[in-house]
Amino acid sequence: MSDILTRDLVVASGRATTRDEAIREAGELLASSGAVTAQYVDAMAERERTVSTYMGNYLAIPHGTNAAKEAIVRSALCLIRYDEPIDWAGNPVRVVVGIAGVNDEHLGILGKIAVIFADEDEVRRVLAATTADELYDLVQRVNT
Template structure:
């Protein structure tokens, strides 16, 4: 499976966010606006963040809902937000790339593993954060299996 659920409309470039809550709400709103999730999913994303940080290292955070948020997911979807100036996700963890995920059923596990392949290389993250077009960002995720 490639990340065919990702499209240019799901990518936001050069966003400035003041804190973790704003970052998660903004990311969740994209998932809502694109029809992937119900609005209640955003609160489940914040609840999930309280349980354990979604900061993954390499300037990446992958906010997503709690296990019981699955009822709020209509279709699997992704949102990618580039935050070149960074946003603090707590404990000094600065995030420059936010990847919001909503997975139908168990699809989120496959989505996460595909994303992990790309963002495990800090060089890839730096290039995605400095990308100037949505298509440039998409190119990093196309063909990932």
């Protein structure tokens, strides 16, 4: 199995300034890598309208609806860090992790991300990272 997180799917300084822009930015990153189709990007926005993907500790994990499973080509995740917090329905978000999982692989991926972001020292390191290489090194263990 290939890595679900590759260096090209890590962005150290995202462009988005709103929640909807951040979801689209993450979705387009997944789509440009060939992991999902454009339909999945729309499904990520649709999911957010029904259930917030805010997870705490400056983290949001947008992902598509169950109905969009056929729009996933392969399991992947992307990570985008923002210099300034994005208002995520009243919560500050500085890290967006977009997830696409074939079958139920997204559950394992979510678990690995949750372990990293449950540790406040790890969160501080992620927020302080200034390059995509630093970020990748901090979170690449999701590939194991």
